[in-house]
Amino acid sequence: MINKIKITPNTFIVITAVLNIVGLLFVLLSIVYLTPLTLIFSLVLGAPLIFISLLIFIVVVILDERKRRITQ
Amino acid sequence: MTYSESDLQTIKYILAVLCLIAITISIYSTFFRSRDIRKLIKGFSILGDNTTKWLLFMSFVIISPLVFLVNYEKSIQQSKRNDFCNSCHVMHGYIEDLENPDSDSLASVHYQYRWISDYQCYTCHSEYGLFGTAKAKVSGIGHVRAQYFLGYETPLKIKGTYNNNICLHCHGPVLDFQDIGEHEDNIKELEQNKMSCLGADCHVSPHPKDAWKTNDK
Numbered sequence: 001m002i003n004k005i006k007i008t009p010n011t012f013i014v015i016t017a018v019l020n021i022v023g024l025l026f027v028l029l030s031i032v033y034l035t036p037l038t039l040i041f042s043l044v045l046g047a048p049l050i051f052i053s054l055l056i057f058i059v060v061v062i063l064d065e066r067k068r069r070i071t072q
Numbered sequence: 073m074t075y076s077e078s079d080l081q082t083i084k085y086i087l088a089v090l091c092l093i094a095i096t097i098s099i100y101s102t103f104f105r106s107r108d109i110r111k112l113i114k115g116f117s118i119l120g121d122n123t124t125k126w127l128l129f130m131s132f133v134i135i136s137p138l139v140f141l142v143n144y145e146k147s148i149q150q151s152k153r154n155d156f157c158n159s160c161h162v163m164h165g166y167i168e169d170l171e172n173p174d175s176d177s178l179a180s181v182h183y184q185y186r187w188i189s190d191y192q193c194y195t196c197h198s199e200y201g202l203f204g205t206a207k208a209k210v211s212g213i214g215h216v217r218a219q220y221f222l223g224y225e226t227p228l229k230i231k232g233t234y235n236n237n238i239c240l241h242c243h244g245p246v247l248d249f250q251d252i253g254e255h256e257d258n259i260k261e262l263e264q265n266k267m268s269c270l271g272a273d274c275h276v277s278p279h280p281k282d283a284w285k286t287n288d289k
Contacts, residue, residue, distance in 0.1 A: 010117060010119075013118045014102055016132065017098045020098050021095050024094055024139070028088065031087050031139075032088060034150055035156075036159060036215070036216040036219065039147050039151060040216055042140075046140060047144075050136045050137060053136070057128065
């Protein structure tokens with residue numbers, strides 16, 4: 001079953017988008033309703049999710065570009 | 073950098089809009105736009121479409137980190153406000169006393185006469201300098217942990233000894249302070265926190281002793 005799941009750049013982009021959206025929702029919560037708890041959530045959960053999604057996106061784009069150049 | 077209240081409100085709305093734009097771009101580019109194109113081109117890769125790639129770049133690399141960083145700066149400043157401290161129930165009594173014009177507690181008098189113009193809680197409960205600010209943030213995280221997860225013991229007590237140098241930072245250079253014999257005689261002990269400014273025949277309590285009980289009403 002696991003072997004049948006094909007991990008493509010698209011899969012990574014979808015994961016990245018989900019992480020980014022969840023991270024942004026935590027940040028949005030602290031923007032709209034700032035309390036100690038929402039601030040902590042924004043810093044502890046929002047920030048890592050946003051920066052992990054950024055890193056994954058950059059890595060996937062670089063690998064994809066390299067692959068395209070090789071195939072060309 | 074310090075922002076005025078109206079600036080902070082404007083920044084708040086801009087950040088909320090940017091946040092929604094980034095979320096919309098992410099959802100549209102990843103789930104809707106690419107799905108439509110995929111119908112047209114078999115084996116379509118999201119990154120194969122330049123417009124989608126740039127939209128995602130805008131959202132993931134520019135808007136999202138920018139929103140987080142600006143919101144972080146804004147939130148850190150807003151977290152110095154009294155109403156932020158008041159968002160924990162146990163603080164209600166302390167803030168009520170602070171805002172009570174009939175109260176003669178030290179904190180209230182400092183607030184009523186605006187001897188401290190802004191961020192009165194933060195000013196008296198954070199030490200000066202870079203490490204003072206960092207220490208205040210760390211102890212703030214401890215307060216959140218106590219409020220939401222671990223609980224706290226009542227009556228509330230300050231952790232360790234109150235640092236007199238926070239008082240001396242403002243009062244120390246004032247001539248009226250220096251002219252008082254007790255201050256002059258005990259300045260070394262006060263600076264080294266071997267003696268408290270409060271109690272004995274010196275200064276009254278900063279907060280009413282039962283302020284924490286207001287929460288239970």
